[in-house]
Amino acid sequence: MSGKPNELRADARRNRERVLRTAQQMFAQEGLNVSLDEIARRAGVGPGTVHRHFPAKEALYLAVATDMLQQLVDEAERLAAGDDPAALFTLLSRMMAAGAENAAVKSALAAAEFDLRTAAPDLAADLARHVEGLLGRAHAAGTVRTDATTDEVMALVAGAFAAIRHAGAETSRRRSAHLAGIILDGLRPVAR
Amino acid sequence: MSGKPNELRADARRNRERVLRTAQQMFAQEGLNVSLDEIARRAGVGPGTVHRHFPAKEALYLAVATDMLQQLVDEAERLAAGDDPAALFTLLSRMMAAGAENAAVKSALAAAEFDLRTAAPDLAADLARHVEGLLGRAHAAGTVRTDATTDEVMALVAGAFAAIRHAGAETSRRRSAHLAGIILDGLRPVAR
Amino acid sequence: MSGKPNELRADARRNRERVLRTAQQMFAQEGLNVSLDEIARRAGVGPGTVHRHFPAKEALYLAVATDMLQQLVDEAERLAAGDDPAALFTLLSRMMAAGAENAAVKSALAAAEFDLRTAAPDLAADLARHVEGLLGRAHAAGTVRTDATTDEVMALVAGAFAAIRHAGAETSRRRSAHLAGIILDGLRPVAR
Amino acid sequence: MSGKPNELRADARRNRERVLRTAQQMFAQEGLNVSLDEIARRAGVGPGTVHRHFPAKEALYLAVATDMLQQLVDEAERLAAGDDPAALFTLLSRMMAAGAENAAVKSALAAAEFDLRTAAPDLAADLARHVEGLLGRAHAAGTVRTDATTDEVMALVAGAFAAIRHAGAETSRRRSAHLAGIILDGLRPVAR
DNA sequence: GATGAATGAGACTTCATTCAT
DNA sequence: AATGAATGAAGTCTCATTCAT
Numbered sequence: 001m002s003g004k005p006n007e008l009r010a011d012a013r014r015n016r017e018r019v020l021r022t023a024q025q026m027f028a029q030e031g032l033n034v035s036l037d038e039i040a041r042r043a044g045v046g047p048g049t050v051h052r053h054f055p056a057k058e059a060l061y062l063a064v065a066t067d068m069l070q071q072l073v074d075e076a077e078r079l080a081a082g083d084d085p086a087a088l089f090t091l092l093s094r095m096m097a098a099g100a101e102n103a104a105v106k107s108a109l110a111a112a113e114f115d116l117r118t119a120a121p122d123l124a125a126d127l128a129r130h131v132e133g134l135l136g137r138a139h140a141a142g143t144v145r146t147d148a149t150t151d152e153v154m155a156l157v158a159g160a161f162a163a164i165r166h167a168g169a170e171t172s173r174r175r176s177a178h179l180a181g182i183i184l185d186g187l188r189p190v191a192r
Numbered sequence: 193m194s195g196k197p198n199e200l201r202a203d204a205r206r207n208r209e210r211v212l213r214t215a216q217q218m219f220a221q222e223g224l225n226v227s228l229d230e231i232a233r234r235a236g237v238g239p240g241t242v243h244r245h246f247p248a249k250e251a252l253y254l255a256v257a258t259d260m261l262q263q264l265v266d267e268a269e270r271l272a273a274g275d276d277p278a279a280l281f282t283l284l285s286r287m288m289a290a291g292a293e294n295a296a297v298k299s300a301l302a303a304a305e306f307d308l309r310t311a312a313p314d315l316a317a318d319l320a321r322h323v324e325g326l327l328g329r330a331h332a333a334g335t336v337r338t339d340a341t342t343d344e345v346m347a348l349v350a351g352a353f354a355a356i357r358h359a360g361a362e363t364s365r366r367r368s369a370h371l372a373g374i375i376l377d378g379l380r381p382v383a384r
Numbered sequence: 385m386s387g388k389p390n391e392l393r394a395d396a397r398r399n400r401e402r403v404l405r406t407a408q409q410m411f412a413q414e415g416l417n418v419s420l421d422e423i424a425r426r427a428g429v430g431p432g433t434v435h436r437h438f439p440a441k442e443a444l445y446l447a448v449a450t451d452m453l454q455q456l457v458d459e460a461e462r463l464a465a466g467d468d469p470a471a472l473f474t475l476l477s478r479m480m481a482a483g484a485e486n487a488a489v490k491s492a493l494a495a496a497e498f499d500l501r502t503a504a505p506d507l508a509a510d511l512a513r514h515v516e517g518l519l520g521r522a523h524a525a526g527t528v529r530t531d532a533t534t535d536e537v538m539a540l541v542a543g544a545f546a547a548i549r550h551a552g553a554e555t556s557r558r559r560s561a562h563l564a565g566i567i568l569d570g571l572r573p574v575a576r
Numbered sequence: 577m578s579g580k581p582n583e584l585r586a587d588a589r590r591n592r593e594r595v596l597r598t599a600q601q602m603f604a605q606e607g608l609n610v611s612l613d614e615i616a617r618r619a620g621v622g623p624g625t626v627h628r629h630f631p632a633k634e635a636l637y638l639a640v641a642t643d644m645l646q647q648l649v650d651e652a653e654r655l656a657a658g659d660d661p662a663a664l665f666t667l668l669s670r671m672m673a674a675g676a677e678n679a680a681v682k683s684a685l686a687a688a689e690f691d692l693r694t695a696a697p698d699l700a701a702d703l704a705r706h707v708e709g710l711l712g713r714a715h716a717a718g719t720v721r722t723d724a725t726t727d728e729v730m731a732l733v734a735g736a737f738a739a740i741r742h743a744g745a746e747t748s749r750r751r752s753a754h755l756a757g758i759i760l761d762g763l764r765p766v767a768r
Numbered sequence: 769g770a771t772g773a774a775t776g777a778g779a780c781t782t783c784a785t786t787c788a789t
Numbered sequence: 790a791a792t793g794a795a796t797g798a799a800g801t802c803t804c805a806t807t808c809a810t
Contacts, residue, residue: 009810012773033225035800046775051802148374151359155371159355165302166350167343179347182340186378204790227783238792240787249784396769417609419804430771432808441805494741496607532758535743539755542742547735551727563731566724570762585789588794611779622796627781771810779803786796 016053018043024064032061062119069116069123076130085141088134089184092153096160096180097173128154145189156183208245210235216256220296224253254311257301260294261308261315268322277333280326281376284345288352288372289365298353320346337381348375400437402427408448412488416445416496446503449493452486453500453507460514469525472518473568476537480544480564481557490545512538529573540567592629594619600640608637638695645692645699652706661717664710665760668729672736672756673749704730721765732759 022043026034036057040047054060075094079087117124131150138144160183164176214235218226228249232239246252267286271279301308309316323342330336352375356368406427410418420441424431438444459478463471493500501508515534522528544567548560598619602610612633616623630636651670655663693700707726714720736759740752 009773048776049774052773152371152374155355155359156374158358159351159375162354163347163351167347179344182344182348182378183351183375185382186374186376190377229783240792243785421804432771435806536755536758539739539743540758543735543739543759546738547731550734551731563728566728566732566762567735567759568762569766570758570760574761585794624797625795628794
């Protein structure tokens, strides 16, 4: 009878968090086919607890994906608030770098036909809006080729994830950055 | 008891082929989780027949993946036989363009931790060898940045697949080519 | 620590009553498989509260059934106190008419092998005793066939419940009475 | 490639039959809540086999109920083909007598809100039609009270099931017949 | 005493694989 | 060799019951 009704009990939130983190790790390591029972076991809760927080497996996919996307949106917001003309490249680099671990999840989700643009349209739109803003700024500053659209930039980020992922799990941070750099170079003005 | 023991009866080969094509399509459309029964049904054979040709589901994954890879190797071989210094770009363009449909399968396989380099090492090595040769030729001709390695080029191809796939199924051929172009541009000498 | 230890606090009794009524309605509407969580929800209490008052689901069945039976016993007692020779028919009519809503619960309980005669032997015996007394009175008055036993009369009441229930929920009160009448007519002396 | 395509393989039919019989017995003995796994175990097949023949639990309910109803329809058809004016009473007696064992199933099905009139409307309509015909014949012969409708007769049969069932599992065949007789007596002309 | 989250056995169902026909 | 029924382990989800708050 106290506290805001919208807030979970302390133990409930702790469990929800634990399940979410465990799911994120396992999806990345083993793919989306890991069983909820296994996730529950590793999170140290019963299968029923998983179900209370995420009534169906899709809800868990959605939560994991949303969580990842939210972090990117936050980063984008921070950058959009500044006035660095190179912010677009910074954001893209961050997205790619941060995606080192999460690319597996993203790839797994994509393979399961789980599209963030459908599942969390608001967040995806937010991200696209920020990228669009930064892209416009970059166009104005002449730091990016004029024929690159927002959608293409987003697609290239997905491509960079895949490239890094393909290069192998043992790929160093430096090598990942190099790959990302090549793709970002492709975005620069073509005047050569 | 006649003919070479290694050769399948005509109907058997026809069935094998039908199952393989059906599986390829369904993996691309629905992901790797489609049931073998469903594949059998659409291929017009019984589930037992699928199992005769592909004793386990992984064998079917392998066959589908190998089949895809083989086409790329063939293309690479043809280009390596010529002497066009731009052959590398031609190959990469072809790989990216041809990957439109197969990207889904590749992505799905990757998500399932199914690595072609492990599953079909010979073919993968063939492809890498050809790319390496073409890359060397391009380096010599000065049409590609000197810090790009064979592995990175291969990774970028995977990245292009993902980018095209992410851009959506409705993406036109022209837009796909544009995306691939941006990635290829990143590979050109950085002299700017 | 005040009052008689056997008496519940006011709010506790109110909750117990609410759960009991809700359960009765839901058993009648949905069958015995409704979940306790759902009952709790509709009663406006937490699942833990249901469990406090009814430690196991069977205890809730028992309470619902006992409650229903008690009403019949009360009615029988009133009639036994009078001296109307037709009291048997009055009682049976009342039982059949009153059973309209409860028949669903009785039927469900019967299907679950839940026997009131076992679960609440005292109440059941009370009712049987009263019916026996009224049956004897009717025999003496010659208003009932001589070969009808107490057990059979009880069984016929159960039959009337089922017949009314089978006729459908939309059955009017008049039609229910007609069905009951036919069964009661079968109990009259066979002199024909 | 031989035989009629509509016919099951010998072993398949044998299994289907076994599952159906087992389900019928267990529903009668334990109610509808018995698990499909348990039915499979007792029938000596795997759970998957149950699922192949009855894709969902409702399909098994339907099959059991339909099977029971079919037997009654067959009996009714035979009697309708004859010209015995007492055929109605014969049919009702048979229904009640045959229901000794199956009443439990019927009651269980009814308790689960599973209505044969909805699930197998054709069979139920067939039965109702035959009863109607026999009832008309009885009316003409003056062996049944004129105010009894087809629906009421059907309801009374359900009532007789319940009465017999309520009288207890140990009830002898003779006692069952007596109960049924009382109900049928109620259907005779009221001229007394 | 009430609440509602956690538990975990078990329900229904799916499906890769085996095997009788 | 092909078929399709059978198998049974495993998956997702439910819910009676327990327990921390």
